[in-house]
Amino acid sequence: MTWLKFALWMGGIYLIYYAAVLLWDFLRSGKQPDAERSHELSFEEHIEPVREIAGSTPEIYDASVLSSGGVSLKQLFNLAREEVIEYTRPVSY
Structure with missing residues (x-):
């Protein structure tokens, strides 16, 4: 038997x-x-709407971390140059 067959x-x-x-x-x-x-x-959850007042400021939390979101690739390389982040392998700029 061949592969085709x-x-x-x-x-x-x-x-x-x-x-x-x-x-x-x-x-x-x-x-x-x-x-x-x-x-x-099926799940049913009772949710009550909350009225938001226009012009109100959101709550500000006192924390040492300013942002935990993602960064762009350019910002990542800048953080690596400034030695703000710790990396284990060399990164070519």
């Missing part, structure tokens, strides 16, 4: 298998599942 056989078996799976799903889709046998989860 093997690949053709495997492709044919693959297509037949997935056609059978799709046909099975299509035939089962007409039936409605029983409520007792259904495995559907």
